[in-house]
Amino acid sequence: MRDTGIFTEQVKPGPGISPASSARMKIEQAHERSAAYGIPRTAMPDYGPLGKSDLADLLAQNRVLHQHALPVMENLYEQIVNTHNMVILTDVHGLIIHALGDADFLEKADRVALSPGVAWSESSKGTNAIGTAIAEKSPTIVHADQHYLEANSFLTCSAAPIFDVMGSVIGVLDVTGDQHNFHKHTMALVRMSAQMIENQLFASSFQDAIKLSFHSRPEFLGTLMEGIACFDSEGRFLSASRSGLFQLGLSMSALQAHTFSSLFGLPVSALHAHYRTATPGLLTLCLHNGVRVYAKSQNLKPQPAAARHVLDNARLPKVVEAKSKLSSLHYLDTGDEQVARAIDKLQRVLGRDISILVTGETGTGKELLAQAVHNDSPRKSSPFVAVNCASIPETLIESELFGYEDGAFTGARKKGNIGKILQANGGTLFLDEIGDMPLNLQARLLRVLQERMVTPLGSNKSIPVNLALICATNRNLREMITKGEFRDDLYYRLNGLVVRLPPLRERSDLDVVISKVLATESEGRQYRLAPEVMQVFHAHGWPGNFRQLTNLLRTAIVMTDADMEIRLEHLAEDFLEDLDLTTAPLVLPRSTKPASLDALEMDAIQLALQQHQGNVTAAAKALGVSRNTIYRKQASWKNE
Template sequence: MSGPPRCTGDNPLRTPPTAPALRQARLHFLEHGMCPPDGLDASVARSWQRSLAAGLLPNGPARDTVHTSAAELSRLMASQHELLVHSRPVMEVLFEQVQDSQSMVILANAQGILMHTLGRTDFLQRAQQVALSNGASWHEHHRGTNAIGTALAERSQIEIHGGEHFFERNDFLTCTAAPIVSATGQLMGVLDISGDYRGGHPHTYGLVSMAARLIENRLMGATCRQHIRLHLHPQREGIGTVAEGILALSGDGWVVGANRAALLQLGLTPADLGAVPVKTLLDVSLDALLQQHQRRPGQPLQVHRRDGTALLALVQHDAATQGEHGRVMRPAAAVAAPVLEPTADALAQLDTGDLRWRSAADKARRVAGKPIPLLIQGESGVGKELFARAVHESGPRRTKPFVAINCAAVPENLIEAELFGYAPGAFTGARREGSAGRLREAHGGTLFLDEIGDMPLPMQARLLRVLQERQVSPLGGGAAVAVDFALMCATHCKLREAAEQGRFRSDLYYRLNGLTVQLPPLRERTDFDELTRRLLADLNPGCRVHVAPALLVRLRQHAWPGNLRQYANALRTASAMLEPHEACIDWEHLSDDVQEDVALAAQVLQQPPQPAQDSAFKPTPPVPNLQELSQAAMRQALERNSGNVSQAARQLGISRQTLYRKLQA
């Protein structure tokens, strides 16, 4: 798990070097290739070294080619919906405080791409000359030392004054940036105030710090609704303020999320999340907290840390998470799904909380029952057919057939007969009575064509004719038969690009593309815990199987290239490995290949972030394959543990036997 920003919000009130001192430091740096032993802040010195290592020069050109296209920026903003929604109101209030100081307020994502900016026109015109605009990258490897990129690299709040910027053209700026992290310690983005260095204000550092914390608290409230939340502060009046600590607890009392104030109050690190029960931190049980909440809702209870320090604790949780007798059940466990209202349709029953998935469902729901084709795009395994079936069952054709055919799975020489049917004796091997074909089977209902991008071009022409004429002619002759069906298609490829390249008929593409929705991959979904609970409930009916908290954190970090299909298979295997008396899935229940992949993902996340290189300026090195990355991670683990195989295996999260086998491969 990624660590939190090292900054605690305390303004160091450092005095930046004078202009002559900076000039001397820069001359020394350029002459010797290293920063002088004094005269520069340590974080600035490290950033200058990184900038030089990236191939940048102080008076050289910036990598202005690194600018996100409008389409890509739109996609990025959709994927960062939660961050944007909760940041914009805070940014507007922040801008009111600095709008008279020739400054602008900026939100960047975790890769340094500017997502949202607020500023006065007069300063914006000057800022745009150095690419302070939406879509621009301010990663250190593209812009050198700057508050946004350096805050990302250092994972701490930072100020960069005037000539401390690596590029000399940026020395008119003074910038202050603070990272924004999630409840699980994941770096979400950076909040920044940039302005004319002559108008800098000593309170800016504190304003940015407070605003970043407020955004984090808002994000935590939105993303941890399914958890019990414990709000902590030494004073009653501090609860509900930006200074309060917030813990997210599972139904059986494990700490699964925390804001920075809570980490400091309780002496925790992000590595403790999912691995520490609240009863080891406070002198009160979860049951006692919940009983207090039932007796006096909205009233805080005095608790004590293990060192005796007193805190006030207020419990909050949504009613939907309550079990019998008011007991809040742990969302990660496979308890029965909340009872849905009778009005909830099939799409609502699949909704586990991800906003991008919900947006796609809302759009699809609006066209259900209308003569508008639906094109579902997404990576393999994201659940495109499941989504399509839910759209069908949520529309007026729900009582009619839902006919699905995978265009990539049917042999090319059979797909025509499969779709359009055939007359008796139409070809060798044909059934004596002929076949109506899948299109006619879908009459009155829905036809779902999965992997439509793999349909052969001749079949595309025939399908287009059916869609235009609304009738089917079987192979081998026979009268045309009228058909009426709703059409849904799915593909993992970019169908528009295939049409532009001639690999897919453009006239058919425009016929299919009535409404296009994009389903997010598992690695980008915000409802991983609820998905896990739902999958385990389906795989283990009647059993309350759950995943060990520490393992759940690791599973959440894995990229899952096979998405939901791959994850469901992994949980199915792990469930089968449970002993009759066991209900908790842990490392030893995973198959060896899943152990290796998940452990490797955790190892990679623990490495310092390596910014992407711009291929226009530096050749891209060959990307190591999974086996090479795995071997490297195992070698590093062995080196850290002086060759102790058992300790190395524990750190990697795999068995000693697996480590031996992989080392010998």
């Protein structure tokens, strides 16, 4: 089979497998299935459509799908008109329900019966984009002689399955044309259109439910990337869109056991109360996995008056703040030597055309640092545009980064979308979790960085762009390069200056950090930590870093008494369970009066050993250090 060079958008490869290799494997497996059906490759297939009555039954059975897909198909066709292509909708069995096409291509299409009532399953036509997309449950490109039947080798096809509200395939959207007119952007347009159909089906299926739209970035609300989850009036989970499943990080079956409260940490009654205010803004909610999202809701039902009195006094999430208070590198320099060195390096390259790569564990403040770099740079009056490559579904990240031509793919937007790269023109583009960017898009990004030109999807025009680039990752990009998961040429283009943000457990300025977080979250009030809480904080390994610390303090502030002192009983139960403090009383090994850093370090290690019954391995894991560190510290204290 010849390599046509167009495989990169079909499937997400596994570790160590390139997109091209993964796509070839997919085609080869489809051919094996086709051979097992006993179809000769040289055979002339049966292109006979269903009879009139059977075709009427097909349309009736798929009425809702057809109803919601038709306007999207017409919109998609406007994007590819006069390109010798046609747009096709099929049911779950590959039977064509509806087709739109260029007049000059329809004659060719008639030869292979791309018309309503004809079956294009793998069992009927062998490997083809429609049938293989159904079999694989994933977007599929089948080009030229990749088709199993030689009679179909003049075609190039890009197909995406359409899923219903419970995650089952109910149909396929496909663009088919002459192989000589293949365009690399076609699959992206098909995927976007399929998701539009899914979202419309989703909205129509839960008209009386509570619909929550959410995303980790507020600017994505109202776009194809927003997650949507539906709940009944009592907060029981009903369903979620594909983007919603992606952001929640759970399967549809796993979500059936959840409620609004267990997923977002807020009673559904508080949601009702928020929307009884005169001008309800966006909500900030925390997902079950600790990720903060921005949300808005629709179709809320009024609550009984008895519940209203209680809820009016409830503490509700804060409305989105327009700008972070942590706005400069100077503010972030809180006394830790590692952070100070990183800030010094960053200050030296401000205003220079040098790419910056920030590494560090999840939650160490990489985006905060990028925003501070922008605010201290000569570009501070221009846009700062942040894109989390891990939070955008792979099917949509290309259109969001590079934009797309006139076509209103987000409903009201009838002039297309310029994309995040062009939005950052003149300012700073921050690509968070760059290690999660698909390989095929890494190639496009590299080309943009080298040529300083962007070509939107569906366009033949390249637009000049001038921006500063900051990337961040919690992954080891060098290891990914050796596994074929990250392009080495892109890596060397990104790492003009590499700085590492240390995890919270390695920082020497924890007290200052806690003070600043409390000041940010306390709305002008002066909260303080009880000595035993501060000692526990110094002993903890903080696997979630600033994100974990901030969420913990935010909740503790709500739980405090009138004296505004945060004590152990005000901390979240899961945090205390991690420390094994819920079933045994805390015995402080030293005085709680102010002590030196060495004394606090000794206290932390002794406390961890006490909690784990002398098990050095368990204590080291809880503290986030190695066993050798504990042995070395104990030896040094004995020698003092």
